[in-house]
Amino acid sequence: MNPTPSPLLQQTYDLRQAIRSKAHTGPTSGLVQGAMQGNVVILPADWASEFLLYCQKNPVSCPLIGVSEVGDFNMPELGHDIDMRHDIPEYYVYRNGEKVESRADIEDLWQDDMVAFVLGCSFSFEHALSQAGLTPRNIEEDVNVSMFETNIATVPAGRFFGNTVVTMRPYVPKDAIRAIQITTRFPKAHGAPLHFGSPQDIGITDLGKPEYGDAVSIKDGEVPVFWACGVTPQVAIRNAKPPICITHAPGKMLVTDILDMDLAVL
Amino acid sequence: MNPTPSPLLQQTYDLRQAIRSKAHTGPTSGLVQGAMQGNVVILPADWASEFLLYCQKNPVSCPLIGVSEVGDFNMPELGHDIDMRHDIPEYYVYRNGEKVESRADIEDLWQDDMVAFVLGCSFSFEHALSQAGLTPRNIEEDVNVSMFETNIATVPAGRFFGNTVVTMRPYVPKDAIRAIQITTRFPKAHGAPLHFGSPQDIGITDLGKPEYGDAVSIKDGEVPVFWACGVTPQVAIRNAKPPICITHAPGKMLVTDILDMDLAVL
Structure with a gap:
């Protein structure tokens, strides 16, 4: 952690750690109020640019707040020590557009060419x-x-x-x-x-x-x-049928260190 | 008129003149778009402070945009050469809370102790x-x-x-x-x-x-x-029963020289 994290950043960090250790596996609605939560889509790089365009064309349903470097499972712009392979309470795994399983981490599914997208959440x-x-x-x-x-x-x-x-x-x-x-x-x-x-x-x-x-x-x-x-996007992924795509389970989000108010207008 | 009125101010002036001459007697909705129109309430001074308080307590239904000096039928802060006795297409006259007549001007009803209130309009x-x-x-x-x-x-x-x-x-x-x-x-x-x-x-x-x-x-x-x-306010006037009160007829407003945008927020 940073030397003197704010109480809120300590809470988001602690919640992500609880999720990482599988102590928290449920929905994240209402938790650490004030911290932005995100929808997650993880795709191979050769599908990522089309998905990026899809988000750009649909900013109301797909408001992008973060995109990882290819192969990098950290998201430093969204929070301290975020690990996209572990820090979501439940993942959905889609293969060729079919949801084939849900699981608590995706460490063994992570590929060097994967790109993680994080979208704002209501x-x-x-x-x-x-x-x-x-x-x-x-x-x-x-x-x-x-x-x-x-x-x-x-x-x-x-x-x-x-x-x-x-x-x-x-x-x-x-x-x-x-x-x-x-x-x-x-x-x-x-x-x-x-x-x-x-x-x-x-x-x-x-x-x-x-x-x-x-x-x-x-x-x-x-x-x-x-x-x-x-x-x-999960509907669009079912239609696009990428060989593999990993998302969060609905309602079980990435909890970031960004303040909701940081991205509010007016 | 001012030496070089803007086209919009020329339009509001011309419309008020048309109303004053009784050439225009109809609703004002949609006329001189961009210029603020106002609801009108005219009361004797000994009723005016209570009505002012009523507006203050009910700012959503009674958003005050102008109050005249006692006995002054001009409203210089709302427009050039406004005459509150003539510049509304149709007036309602209430006596003791009863609407007793509607008329096209109130010149012979104006009293030295009268105060005119103008409220914003949708x-x-x-x-x-x-x-x-x-x-x-x-x-x-x-x-x-x-x-x-x-x-x-x-x-x-x-x-x-x-x-x-x-x-x-x-x-x-x-x-x-x-x-x-x-x-x-x-x-x-x-x-x-x-x-x-x-x-x-x-x-x-x-x-x-x-x-x-x-x-x-x-x-x-x-x-x-x-x-x-x-x-x-016309409902409140029926309840309060002042000896005399004059209002605009619904939909037939005072057309001011204020721009709608001047009073917009953000």
Whole structure:
């Protein structure tokens, strides 16, 4: 560690160590509030430039906050002693677009030609929402955020294409308006919502059955509000079918040393 | 006029002159886009301080942009040669809280102790919405904006109290999100909406029957979005029952020389 880490940096370091030692294997939502969390995509170098372009063309669902050097499993710009092979609670391994396994580390899968991408995550604005008295339901209910595949197409790039994945948080309209204002400040964490109200409008048939994460309760008078989600690339990876690709498991993110506020606008 | 008025100031001056001469008697929505329009309340001085406090306590529905000197019917801080007795297309006259007449000028009603208040108006952000491709339906359909009384109580001050009046503009959710972002920049024009979706939630029973202004069409997939409205004081005036009070007629505003952008934040 640095000689005198801040309390927050000590917490992010300690959490990554707990994840590395497999003491923490669960979702990271609500942990070390104020520290930016990231979605992870790891690809061989010969797929990396197309994926980089895919992120550039889809900045709302794929807001890049870090790209590793080829073969380097550290991400020094995102935090002290990050090891991309160990510091995510759960990894998904895709081969030829099929998810073949989930695992707690990828040490024996790491290749010298691999590039790690880290994308901002809506968890970054959950802290700001909570501070405004708009604690997301998934935090209140201590579950993973609800994630759904939509019919909103992303912009294709090379072999990568597919529909947008969204997170959902329910609010009464008055609070949804405030949540739109707050999340607008966080473009690197997907920014403002894409949609609210009718799930059918964006191709979601049942809010009780999220494709990823957990269902949350929706109370009388609340409307579902939908933000773009960093799981979107996993749909594009299933379509692109790279020989190998490794991602985080939805809701189980890389915890960085970057402050959410460092990447907030205004 | 100033020696070399800008084209916009020439337009606002010309429109006020057309109103003064009674050539223009209709709504002002969409006219001289870029120039701030204002709601008007004129009260005797012994009621003015309570009304000033009412505005201070309810800045979203009553965003003050100008207050005249006692007995002065000019408003030099809001525009060249404004005459509050003539420059509004239609006035409402309230006596003891009852609306007793509407008229095209109030020259013979003006008293030496009168104070004129001008409040920002949502028309100010309609220009910004239109520039963003979100032209309000009332402008598209060339009618007055729909206004409704709600069950949202204002904060009382002295003898002034009552519920909030709102304007309604329909948008699909994606556009409503953008409209929330855009209108947030205009706190002196009521800022972000108070509500969207279910009209019943805020005490509105029939969107086809606005209390003021005109009904507009709502298309499939659109939700009604509700902003606070400067007609709110007219409800408080009916409750407070001052011996005399003069207001603008809803939708027929004072056109000022202030730029909407001058009072925008960010």
